[in-house]
Amino acid sequence: MTRTVRSLEKTQQALEEALRQARHALIQTIHTISAIASRSDRYTALHQEQVAALATGIGRRLGLEAHHLEGLYLGALVHDIGKIAVPAELISKPGKLTPEEYSLVKTHVRAGVDMLENVSLPWPVQLIIGQHHERLDGSGYPLGLSGAAIGIEARISAVADVFEAICQPRPYREARGCAEALAELERGAGIAYDREAVDALGSLVREAGSQDFWTYIDSADFSSTVILA
Numbered sequence: 001m002t003r004t005v006r007s008l009e010k011t012q013q014a015l016e017e018a019l020r021q022a023r024h025a026l027i028q029t030i031h032t033i034s035a036i037a038s039r040s041d042r043y044t045a046l047h048q049e050q051v052a053a054l055a056t057g058i059g060r061r062l063g064l065e066a067h068h069l070e071g072l073y074l075g076a077l078v079h080d081i082g083k084i085a086v087p088a089e090l091i092s093k094p095g096k097l098t099p100e101e102y103s104l105v106k107t108h109v110r111a112g113v114d115m116l117e118n119v120s121l122p123w124p125v126q127l128i129i130g131q132h133h134e135r136l137d138g139s140g141y142p143l144g145l146s147g148a149a150i151g152i153e154a155r156i157s158a159v160a161d162v163f164e165a166i167c168q169p170r171p172y173r174e175a176r177g178c179a180e181a182l183a184e185l186e187r188g189a190g191i192a193y194d195r196e197a198v199d200a201l202g203s204l205v206r207e208a209g210s211q212d213f214w215t216y217i218d219s220a221d222f223s224s225t226v227i228l229a
């Protein structure tokens with residue numbers, strides 16, 4: 001082996017190591033952003049973690065590649081980051097929101113996108129934040145996008161987001177349960193929600209069987225294997 005080839009190999013190894021470290025630092029930064037935001041709002045903190053784990057499980061079922069799974073996990077982990085710009089009393093309001101209050105809560109999408117506007121990431125994190133309330137039939141917000149205009153990562157995050165929101169308790173109501181959450185998504189599959197993502201969710205629910213669904217998702221550990229890949 002010539003000295004030039006050895007030197008090229010060393011340079012390549014050094015570049016690969018630098019890239020690995022940069023990627024690791026970005027992942028850690030997104031985790032830190034999520035953790036900081038979690039301090040003021042426990043509901044959103046747990047919600048984002050569970051949506052991220054579930055979305056990654058759905059993404060795996062749909063055969064997404066490692067890089068897409070990674071982006072899906074990280075985007076879902078901060079999808080509601082904009083809620084820190086919404087008055088805390090609205091996020092944790094025990095009663096029904098007035099139309100004006102609901103309009104204010106909806107601004108969390110735009111606020112989240114704005115927060116990360118100048119951050120260049122190798123994953124579609126901002127897209128997931130910006131599109132997780134869009135619906136296939138155009139009934140979502142903030143832009144009323146429809147069909148393929150909504151990225152696959154956002155469509156998967158939407159399914160995981162709605163499922164978690166119905167399944168788990170909220171400040172304004174008791175938990176409605178995972179069976180009801182799945183039924184609601186199945187009614188909207190192919191209309192508001194991505195049918196394949198809903199089917200994949202259904203297979204996870206069946207696989208969990210009688211055990212607590214979130215304990216099952218936790219033990220399946222879909223996300224850590226993505227991040228460590």
Ligand SMILES: [Fe+2]
Pocket residue numbers: 079080108132133
């Ligand atoms: Fe949201």
